[in-house]
Amino acid sequence: MSLQKTGKWALTYDTPPKSLSMNVFFISQSGEHLNGEPRHDNLIVTFHVYGLESVCGGSPVLPRRVRVTFGPEDVKATKRVVVEKGGSATLLCSANGNPTPTITWTRDVDGDGSLGERLATGDGEARVAVTGASRADSGRYLCTAFSVAGAAPPLETFVVVKQAPWSTHKEMEGDSWAAAGGEGRLECRVRAFPKPSFTWKHKNNTTLSSGDKYDIRKTQLEDGVVEWSSVLSVKGVVRGDYGNYSCVARNILGSHATSLALVPPPTPAAPTNLTVSRAWDIAIPFGPIGLLASR
Known part of the structure; x- marks a missing residue:
């Protein structure tokens, strides 16, 4: 029994x-x-x-x-690990249960919480060794514990490798447009650790600051790991506000500059391949002083 x-x-x-x-x-x-x-x-x-x-x-x-x-109980995993570039770290996850639960480490590559490639597995505990750490190792790792008696919700661990600011083309691509009199919005995203500071500049290399004309949102951590953002809002857009803006992110390891453009709304393209479905001939009588009134 x-x-x-x-x-x-x-x-x-x-x-x-x-x-x-x-x-x-x-x-x-x-x-x-x-x-x-x-x-x-x-x-x-x-x-x-x-x-x-x-x-x-x-x-x-x-x-x-x-x-x-x-089922699995007392599931434990390191919450956050900060690693020097080229350094090493070990992620440990353990749990109790009867029968002894299977522990599995995976990595959330897509950032949507889905279980990715299996990195390590073990009975009662499992370890993942990070060696020669590079910025590519930064991310969200998930530990799951399960057995025939049940499963525990995944625990997440963030691995953060120290790095100078940088960005991918995907994060920075595309211009932002705003109508005259409206508000323009430019978002600058970089990956970095420690936390970077952002500087915005416009024409004549003028440094911008929050006030009546501009609003610069406080730097925010977007992914819980290394992706940071700064947003510049341009109020009451006039012709002189259009053009390129420079965003520079800095931390103790380096800096990264990128250019973002604020442009007018796109002009609608001329229609092509028009087809006339119905047409009428209309005669409009004109007199010496213009259109004759109908009698």
């Missing part, structure tokens, strides 16, 4: 008795009353069962060794 936690602890039998309409109390070897909540994976308990004589043909006191099964 065994005990399994399914919301509440349930007594199960390899060979079920003929009747289960009985009251069962669990008493450990030490005499502790377990109140139906045994928490050890292997116990010798005494079942005080009433009305069982007709089923088992014997004593209502039945000492038995039982196995208690329960």
Whole structure:
């Protein structure tokens, strides 16, 4: 027989008795009353069962060794690891359970919480070694613990490799347009650690600051790891506000500059391949002083 936690602890039998309409109390070897909540994976308990004589043909006191099964518990993993470029680190994840849960490390490559390529697996614990760390190792890693008795929600660990600011073409591509009199918005994104500072410049290399004309949003961490953003808003856009803006991100490891353009709204393209479905001939009479009034 065994005990399994399914919301509440349930007594199960390899060979079920003929009747289960009985009251069962669990008493450990030490005499502790377990109140139906045994928490050890292997116990010798005494079942005080009433009305069982007709089923088992014997004593209502039945000492038995039982196995208690329960899903992964006490799942632990390092929350955040900061690594020097070229350095090394170890990610450890562990959990308790009976049977011993399988621990698996994966990496969330797409940033959507999906389980990616398996990096490591083990019984009760698993480790991932990061060696010769580069900025490509930065990201979100997920630890999952599961067994036949259940599964625990994934735990996330952030690996942050120190790096000078840089950006990908995907993060910086495209211009931003705004109508005259409206508000323009330019967003600068870089990857860096430690946290970078941002400087915005416009014509004549003039440094911009928040005020009546411009608003610069406080630097924000976008992905929880190394992707940072700064947003410049241009209020009451006039012709002189159009053009290229420079965004420079700096930290103690270096700097990165990129150019973003604020442009007028695109002009609608001339229509092509027009088809006339209906046409009318209309005669409009004109007199000496213009259109004649109808009589």
